[in-house]
Amino acid sequence: MTDDLAHERTEDIEIRLLLDALYYRYHYDFRDYAMASIKRRLRQGRQQLGFASFSAMQDALMRDPDMLPRLLGFLTVQVSEMFRDPSYFRAIREKVVPHLRTYPSLKVWIAGCSAGEELYSMVILFREEGLEERTLFYATDINQEALRAADTGIFSLDRIPLFTENHRKSGGRHSLSEYYHAAYGRASFDKSLRRKVVFSDHSLVTDAVFGEMHLISCRNVLIYFNRSAQDRALGLFEGSLVRKGFLGLGAKESLRFSSQAGSFVDFVRxxxxxxxxxx
Incomplete structure (x- = not known):
C-alpha cells in the first residue's frame, strides 16, 4: 500500500469517527451525507480552524461546546440568493399559486432555509399574490446559527443588485426595494415579512414528519445526501404534504429514481x- 493510499484510508476512518462523535454527543447526523462533499468541507474546516488532524478536531468537539457551531458552519451549506433560479419562482407564481388560492388557509415549509434567502423570496411572492395573510410559513434548518441569521432578515448590501434582478425575472409585481431599508452597508428586510414565519431546528435525516403542508420547497439540499438519506427525506415530504400538495426541488435534484417516485406526478417538469x- 502506498503512503498516499494509507493516508487516505486513515483520513476516512478519522472522518467516520468524527461524524459518529458529532451524532452521539450532539445528535447531529451527517453519516448519510455524500462522503465526497463532507470530506471536502471538513478538510476546509480543519485547515481554517488550525487542526493537525480530524482526530484532533474530534477531541476538541467532545471537550469544547464552542466547537459545535464552528464545525456546523463548515458542514452545512449557507450559500444561496433570493429568488435563486428565477424561473422556478415564476413557475410557483404562475402555475402553483392558482391551485393554492383554492385553500382557505395554507402551510408552506422551506426545508433547509439557510440564512433565509429562499424564505424571504417565498414570503414576498405570497404577499404579491395576496396569499400571505392566509399562510403560515415554516423555515427549518439543522444549523441554529443559520436560523438566527434568517430571523434577522439582514443581508449585505452588495448582494441586493442580484436579488433585485432575480426578483424582476421571477415576475415580481413591485420593486424589491419596497421590502427593505438600507443602512451601513446592509439591507434589513421588513419585520412584517417574518410575522407569519415559524423558525425551527429540524433534520431531514433524523427528525419526523413536520406537519400537513400545501407546499414544500427544499432546493439544493438533497444533493448533499447519499441515496438512503435522500429517500428518507423524500418520504418525510410525502408524509408531510396534503393530497395534491406541491414539492419543489433543486435543479440538479429529482424524484425519478427514489422510492417515493410513485407518490408524485410531474407538475412543472x-x-x-x-x-x-x-x-
Whole structure:
C-alpha cells in the first residue's frame, strides 16, 4: 500500500469517527451525507480552524461546546440568493399559486432555509399574490446559527443588485426595494415579512414528519445526501404534504429514481416541481 493510499484510508476512518462523535454527543447526523462533499468541507474546516488532524478536531468537539457551531458552519451549506433560479419562482407564481388560492388557509415549509434567502423570496411572492395573510410559513434548518441569521432578515448590501434582478425575472409585481431599508452597508428586510414565519431546528435525516403542508420547497439540499438519506427525506415530504400538495426541488435534484417516485406526478417538469398524488 502506498503512503498516499494509507493516508487516505486513515483520513476516512478519522472522518467516520468524527461524524459518529458529532451524532452521539450532539445528535447531529451527517453519516448519510455524500462522503465526497463532507470530506471536502471538513478538510476546509480543519485547515481554517488550525487542526493537525480530524482526530484532533474530534477531541476538541467532545471537550469544547464552542466547537459545535464552528464545525456546523463548515458542514452545512449557507450559500444561496433570493429568488435563486428565477424561473422556478415564476413557475410557483404562475402555475402553483392558482391551485393554492383554492385553500382557505395554507402551510408552506422551506426545508433547509439557510440564512433565509429562499424564505424571504417565498414570503414576498405570497404577499404579491395576496396569499400571505392566509399562510403560515415554516423555515427549518439543522444549523441554529443559520436560523438566527434568517430571523434577522439582514443581508449585505452588495448582494441586493442580484436579488433585485432575480426578483424582476421571477415576475415580481413591485420593486424589491419596497421590502427593505438600507443602512451601513446592509439591507434589513421588513419585520412584517417574518410575522407569519415559524423558525425551527429540524433534520431531514433524523427528525419526523413536520406537519400537513400545501407546499414544500427544499432546493439544493438533497444533493448533499447519499441515496438512503435522500429517500428518507423524500418520504418525510410525502408524509408531510396534503393530497395534491406541491414539492419543489433543486435543479440538479429529482424524484425519478427514489422510492417515493410513485407518490408524485410531474407538475412543472423543467423546474422540478412535483404534485403529490390524490391517493
Amino acid at each position: 423543467e423546474e422540478k416541481i412535483y404534485q403529490r398524488s390524490a391517493q
